[in-house]
Amino acid sequence: MITVENLTKRYGPHAAVDDVSFRCEPGTVTGFLGPNGAGKSTTMRMICGLTPPTSGSATVDGVPYRRLPNPGRRIGVLLDASAQHAGRTGREALTVAAGTMGVDPQRVPTMLERVGLGPAAAKRRVRAYSLGMRQRLGLAHALLGDPRILILDEPANGLDPEGIFWMRGLLRDFADRGGTVLLSSHLLREVEAVADRLVVIGGGRIVAQGGKDELLAGAGTLVRARDPQALRGALAAAGLSVTGSTDGGLLVRAEAGAVGQAAADAGVALTELRPAGSGGLEQLFLTLTATDSNQEVAA
Numbered sequence: 001m002i003t004v005e006n007l008t009k010r011y012g013p014h015a016a017v018d019d020v021s022f023r024c025e026p027g028t029v030t031g032f033l034g035p036n037g038a039g040k041s042t043t044m045r046m047i048c049g050l051t052p053p054t055s056g057s058a059t060v061d062g063v064p065y066r067r068l069p070n071p072g073r074r075i076g077v078l079l080d081a082s083a084q085h086a087g088r089t090g091r092e093a094l095t096v097a098a099g100t101m102g103v104d105p106q107r108v109p110t111m112l113e114r115v116g117l118g119p120a121a122a123k124r125r126v127r128a129y130s131l132g133m134r135q136r137l138g139l140a141h142a143l144l145g146d147p148r149i150l151i152l153d154e155p156a157n158g159l160d161p162e163g164i165f166w167m168r169g170l171l172r173d174f175a176d177r178g179g180t181v182l183l184s185s186h187l188l189r190e191v192e193a194v195a196d197r198l199v200v201i202g203g204g205r206i207v208a209q210g211g212k213d214e215l216l217a218g219a220g221t222l223v224r225a226r227d228p229q230a231l232r233g234a235l236a237a238a239g240l241s242v243t244g245s246t247d248g249g250l251l252v253r254a255e256a257g258a259v260g261q262a263a264a265d266a267g268v269a270l271t272e273l274r275p276a277g278s279g280g281l282e283q284l285f286l287t288l289t290a291t292d293s294n295q296e297v298a299a
């Protein structure tokens with residue numbers, strides 16, 4: 001279990017992370033979503049004891065990361081795949097890590113195979129690895145101590161579509177066996193495909209969190225009319241707020257019934273009316289982040 005309570009990080013007057021609280025439970029994948037600069041990496045670095053918080057706390061199974069006796073056996077961390085020793089081979093890098101963690105070095109080849117780095121790749125120096133290979137090695141490192149918790153910052157960066165598919169399967173399996181996963185991404189579809197829960201952050205603050213299905217169901221209504229201006233007028237007259245737009249359709253923060261009624265009252269003919277959740281996480285994400293920064297998207 002990861003518990004984050006009222007975590008705040010200020011750099012001068014700027015709050016990179018502002019009063020953030022959430023929990024990641026065993027058996028679940030939590031998607032940590034947000035645009036560039038939202039505060040995802042800073043939050044993860046605070047959980048892992050790499051950045052001291054200005055205020056608030058983060059614990060792993062009830063203990064601050066820095067007080068865990070052998071953290072690699074409890075929690076696997078992949079924050080920056082590029083930050084690996086470039087002069088070592090993949091196998092050497094993992095063997096050193098195994099020594100530090102007190103893990104049987106026999107586990108090293110097994111882990112390399114598990115992440116798709118075969119014997120030839122294992123013998124190459126990390127400096128010759130592609131970003132995708134570094135991500136795979138970073139994941140092997142995170143899994144090496146057989147932890148029950150994983151924290152991964154943008155692990156799909158550099159992976160090809162097959163690699164992303166493979167990683168999703170690995171994380172799903174890890175969680176289905178009772179593990180806890182916190183996974184950050186700005187690539188919405190990636191998280192939508194694997195997460196059970198979502199924590200959405202924008203401008204350092206949490207703008208939404210909850211079960212993925214529940215959040216998608218609450219994403220509002222998508223409505224389209226031949227005359228979009230008349231539709232906007234009808235919605236405004238009914239006090240319904242437009243939170244986004246897509247291909248001429250409007251996203252409205254209200255139930256479909258209320259939106260249809262507003263259009264009918266104003267005599268506006270609709271060409272489409274449906275829950276926006278089926279439009280996927282992307283629309284939800286855009287809506288939430290746009291709302292957070294008070295930038296209403298114009299049609």
Ligand SMILES: Nc1ncnc2c1ncn2[C@@H]1O[C@H](COP(=O)(O)OP(=O)(O)OP(=O)(O)O)[C@@H](O)[C@H]1O
Pocket residue numbers: 011015016017034035036037038039040041042043186
């Ligand atoms: N060491 C630092 N000094 C000053 N500002 C920082 C520092 N680290 C992060 N920030 C600022 O904090 C904010 C959050 O950055 P962070 O890297 O946590 O975002 P992110 O959500 O991980 O973004 P990305 O997806 O681009 O990695 C940004 O405005 C960033 O410029």
